Amino acid sequence: MQYSQTVIDHFMNPHNVGKMEKPDAVATEGSPACGDQVTVYLKVNDDTKIIEDIKFQSYGCASNIATGSIITDLAIGKSLNEAKDITWKEAADALDGLPPVKMHCSVLAVDTLRTAIQNYEIAKGLITPPDFTKETIADELKKVIYPQVGEDIVSLKMVKYIGFTDGVATVDLDIPKFDTFRDNVVEEIKEHLEKYPQVMDIVVNY
Ligand code: FES
Secondary structure, three states, X not given: OOOOHHHHHHHXXXXXXXXXXXXXXXXXXXXXXXXXXXXXXXXXXXXXXXXXXXXXXXXXXXXXXXXXXXXXXXXXXXXXHHHHOOOHHHHHHHOOXXXXXXXXXXXXXXXXXXXXXXXHHHHOOOOOOOOOOHHHHHHHHOOOXXXXXXXXXXXXXXXXXXXEEOOEEEEEEOOOOOOOOHHHHHHHHHHHHOOOOOOOXXXXXX
C-alpha cells in the first residue's frame, strides 16, 4: 500500500499522543469497517470555547494513528465550532492523501473529535442530545466509505431513499449486483446504525 511521506511521519512520530489527565471531554469511537478504535481527549477554555489541549490514543492501523495525530494538529487552538467543521477530506488532504481503502480511518478520527466536542457541549448544557431522525441516518451514511474509490456512499449517489418508521431504518441503495464491495457496504451501513438504541431493525434494499 502506498502511503505519503506525511502519513509515514505522523505514524512514526505521532503528535499529541497519550492519555490526558482530567480532560473536559473524551470520546472513543470504533470503525465498523475494521474494528479499530480512537480515543480523543479535550481541554476546552470555558469562556472562549477554544480547544487549549487535545490528545489521542489509537488502537488501530498506521492510518488510524496518522489521522488521529493530524486531527489534533488541526483542532488545537480552534474554537469548538471551527473544530466541528473539520472534515475527513481535510484531514486526509493534510496528510497528503490516503489510499482509498484507508479513507475510513480519517472518517473515524474526525467522527471521534466531533463526538468529544458534542460530549463537552452536552455536559456543559450548551446543547441537548440530538433526537434520532432520518437526518441521523443520513449523517451516518455519509461515514460509509465505498472502499474502491475512497468516497462516501452519499456523495457517490448510491443512496436512493432513507426511511425511519416505528424503529425500522430503511435504506435503498443503487449499487450493481455484481459489485464486489456491495456486501461490505451493506454490512457497514448496518454496523453504523445498530449502535443506536432507537433502531430496532435495519432494512437495506439493493
Ligand atoms: Fe480501520 Fe485504519 S481505522 S484500517
